[in-house]
Amino acid sequence: METSVMPATKVHNFSAGPSILPQEVLQKAALACTNFNNLNLSLLEVSHRSKDVVEMTDHAVSLVKDLLNLPEDYDVVFLQGGASMQFLMVPYNLLRTDGTAAYVNTGTWASKAVKEARGLGNTEVIASSEMQGFNHIPKGYTIPADADYLHITSNNTIYGTQYQGFPECEIPFVADMSSDIFSRRFDASKFSLIYAGAQKNMGPAGVTLAIIKKGILGKTGRYIPTMLNYQTHIDKDSMFNTPPVFAIYVSMLTLEWLKSNGGIDWIEARNKQKAEMFYGELDSNEMFEGIAAIEDRSRMNATFLLKNKNLEEDFNKMLKEANISGLKGHRSVGGFRASMYNALPPESVQVLVDVMKEFGKKFG
Amino acid sequence: METSVMPATKVHNFSAGPSILPQEVLQKAALACTNFNNLNLSLLEVSHRSKDVVEMTDHAVSLVKDLLNLPEDYDVVFLQGGASMQFLMVPYNLLRTDGTAAYVNTGTWASKAVKEARGLGNTEVIASSEMQGFNHIPKGYTIPADADYLHITSNNTIYGTQYQGFPECEIPFVADMSSDIFSRRFDASKFSLIYAGAQKNMGPAGVTLAIIKKGILGKTGRYIPTMLNYQTHIDKDSMFNTPPVFAIYVSMLTLEWLKSNGGIDWIEARNKQKAEMFYGELDSNEMFEGIAAIEDRSRMNATFLLKNKNLEEDFNKMLKEANISGLKGHRSVGGFRASMYNALPPESVQVLVDVMKEFGKKFG
Numbered sequence: 001m002e003t004s005v006m007p008a009t010k011v012h013n014f015s016a017g018p019s020i021l022p023q024e025v026l027q028k029a030a031l032a033c034t035n036f037n038n039l040n041l042s043l044l045e046v047s048h049r050s051k052d053v054v055e056m057t058d059h060a061v062s063l064v065k066d067l068l069n070l071p072e073d074y075d076v077v078f079l080q081g082g083a084s085m086q087f088l089m090v091p092y093n094l095l096r097t098d099g100t101a102a103y104v105n106t107g108t109w110a111s112k113a114v115k116e117a118r119g120l121g122n123t124e125v126i127a128s129s130e131m132q133g134f135n136h137i138p139k140g141y142t143i144p145a146d147a148d149y150l151h152i153t154s155n156n157t158i159y160g161t162q163y164q165g166f167p168e169c170e171i172p173f174v175a176d177m178s179s180d181i182f183s184r185r186f187d188a189s190k191f192s193l194i195y196a197g198a199q200k201n202m203g204p205a206g207v208t209l210a211i212i213k214k215g216i217l218g219k220t221g222r223y224i225p226t227m228l229n230y231q232t233h234i235d236k237d238s239m240f241n242t243p244p245v246f247a248i249y250v251s252m253l254t255l256e257w258l259k260s261n262g263g264i265d266w267i268e269a270r271n272k273q274k275a276e277m278f279y280g281e282l283d284s285n286e287m288f289e290g291i292a293a294i295e296d297r298s299r300m301n302a303t304f305l306l307k308n309k310n311l312e313e314d315f316n317k318m319l320k321e322a323n324i325s326g327l328k329g330h331r332s333v334g335g336f337r338a339s340m341y342n343a344l345p346p347e348s349v350q351v352l353v354d355v356m357k358e359f360g361k362k363f364g
Numbered sequence: 365m366e367t368s369v370m371p372a373t374k375v376h377n378f379s380a381g382p383s384i385l386p387q388e389v390l391q392k393a394a395l396a397c398t399n400f401n402n403l404n405l406s407l408l409e410v411s412h413r414s415k416d417v418v419e420m421t422d423h424a425v426s427l428v429k430d431l432l433n434l435p436e437d438y439d440v441v442f443l444q445g446g447a448s449m450q451f452l453m454v455p456y457n458l459l460r461t462d463g464t465a466a467y468v469n470t471g472t473w474a475s476k477a478v479k480e481a482r483g484l485g486n487t488e489v490i491a492s493s494e495m496q497g498f499n500h501i502p503k504g505y506t507i508p509a510d511a512d513y514l515h516i517t518s519n520n521t522i523y524g525t526q527y528q529g530f531p532e533c534e535i536p537f538v539a540d541m542s543s544d545i546f547s548r549r550f551d552a553s554k555f556s557l558i559y560a561g562a563q564k565n566m567g568p569a570g571v572t573l574a575i576i577k578k579g580i581l582g583k584t585g586r587y588i589p590t591m592l593n594y595q596t597h598i599d600k601d602s603m604f605n606t607p608p609v610f611a612i613y614v615s616m617l618t619l620e621w622l623k624s625n626g627g628i629d630w631i632e633a634r635n636k637q638k639a640e641m642f643y644g645e646l647d648s649n650e651m652f653e654g655i656a657a658i659e660d661r662s663r664m665n666a667t668f669l670l671k672n673k674n675l676e677e678d679f680n681k682m683l684k685e686a687n688i689s690g691l692k693g694h695r696s697v698g699g700f701r702a703s704m705y706n707a708l709p710p711e712s713v714q715v716l717v718d719v720m721k722e723f724g725k726k727f728g
């Protein structure tokens with residue numbers, strides 16, 4: 001069977017997204033392409049309204065609720081269009097025609113969210129780290145009590161920053177958690193709306209998770225096109241129109257993998273261990289320097305530079321020899337980025353750390 | 365060879381969508397889940413901006429252009445959200461704030477398209493078969509010369525009707541071809557915009573094709589949110605944000621399968637053959653009656669009723685014994701529906717015809 005064969009060479013996949021998924025998930029995904037649930041049909045060619053697909057989707061929803069310990073008054077839907085479509089759906093659903101939206105700007109994705117909100121109505125950036133190259137998470141700002149909602153981006157993939165704690169927020173609190181959902185314990189009940197593109201910790205590209213507190217919709221006085229209205233998708237259990245079945249299935253498998261290994265407590269400890277391994281080396285190795293402020297460092301995406309840029313080719317060569325993939329920094333920041341999402345094993349981080357050590361010995 | 369590894373039991377998959385895909389496509393899709401392009405990485409865990417994925421997407425675009433014989437002045441993009449999101453994007457991009465959109469209403473999906481256009485501006489239904497239960501395609505109407513565009517639905521999955529020819533249209537002509545694109549030869553140059561959810565003839569659920577004539581955008585005087593603007597996706601070659609990589613890949617494989625077997629001429633002849641086999645039996649078997657007007661019958665979805673509804677259970681039992689799947693009619697029409705999309709082999713239609721014959725002998 002082609003699906004039981006592991007890749008011949010182990011690649012250490014530090015890709016920033018779409019990113020590494022557990023091997024057992026990939027094996028099961030492959031099997032479903034030819035024979036889903038022993039139906040003798042591929043998952044790619046069965047109706048989304050068939051019993052097996054509906055049950056699979058329901059199971060994915062309950063895994064989300066279970067893993068995030070969601071209170072009863074939250075709806076969970078699977079959408080399309082990525083976080084970029086959520087940048088639009090959030091103000092469409094929550095920004096009153098005469099209201100104001102409040103945003104914290106912590107990077108490229110937050111800026112794009114601001115732009116879409118501005119297209120619909122009054123939008124204030126109440127805090128920003130843009131002047132400092134988005135190298136930290138702003139703190140100590142005042143959240144306007146009369147704003148319709150506050151929007152934040154919990155982890156910033158490009159700059160390597162992450163909220164270590166969330167501000168106390170008395171107004172509806174909205175978070176783009178695309179790149180760190182399911183990576184650590186947090187109190188979901190503090191949020192009115194959470195959304196996340198799947199392609200980091202949850203699954204493959206092509207599906208977006210939205211978690212919506214009951215009672216927050218229908219208050220804007222705004223006409224909302226059918227597909228942009230969260231209520232449409234809530235009312236039809238994510239099946240108003242054909243959902244991205246395969247992407248939901250792979251997400252469900254990934255959440256099953258997470259749960260069966262010990263859930264959020266297990267993955268949080270493992271992600272902490274990986275981050276400590278990496279940042280420990282970064283801080284003790286004189287060849288490198290970090291980009292993000294130490295107190296806001298992301299456990300998901302570690303951004304760093306070579307102090308001597310002339311050695312970049314040498315470092316890249318050593319990475320390649322060690323089968324390390326996806327370490328190139330985002331073009332807007334440069335340097336390197338080690339994305340250490342849930343499915344990346346600590347062994348891969350160790351291989352990277354070993355290369356950094358060796359690089360230091362050789363060129364230091 | 366598409367038949368190299370067949371499932372243990374051959375299921376005749378008449379599902380209305382997501383629907384049958386070629387066996388060789390499913391095999392290749394499975395392989396890509398564990399090892400894409402011999403990278404030792406899954407397609408589900410590599411960056412959409414990696415060389416291999418960009419080349420794969422470009423190849424999918426050129427297959428679309430090639431198979432549809434598109435003139436040079438058309439852009440091809442892969443989007444998310446299904447035809448339902450296109451119902452919104454079309455008026456957002458083409459309906460001037462003080463203009464009028466013209467729609468032909470031929471069923472549930474056309475009605476939904478009308479609804480979204482009405483949400484944005486002045487929208488006229490210039491012809492409709494609603495009063496006759498959408499059992500035919502309206503003809504002989506006048507297309508208003510001052511409308512911003514005319515929108516039609518080329519094939520109506522629920523009612524089993526299909527345009528056998530398209531009206532002459534002097535204004536921008538828009539078609540939802542979700543359920544019959546790539547099934548027959550047509551003159552794409554007559555259209556300003558064509559869109560199609562993939563999950564019938566092109567691939568799995570989760571990706572939507574849009575074909576846009578150059579020069580038609582940017583004329584509405586309307587603010588268009590970033591993700592709803594076709595220009596956004598054209599400018600970034602479908603990679604403004606993370607595209608649904610796997611669904612694009614399976615679509616590319618399906619289009620490769622189509623091309624390697626002889627392209628549109630081959631599939632049109634095969635689809636014609638299948639339709640003649642089925643409708644030939646339907647018209648000669650006294651147990652059944654068709655729903656759609658004969659001259660507008662769809663080659664993709666054949667809708668029919670049992671004259672004696674008390675025999676429904678018996679017919680269903682015989683279908684099941686013959687491993688025929690997905691023949692239940694849509695809940696809004698009832699009866700039966702045989703969806704005969706591109707990948708359905710003529711052999712499966714023959715099995716259905718044989719069951720209908722046997723049913724006639726047994727209960728006639």
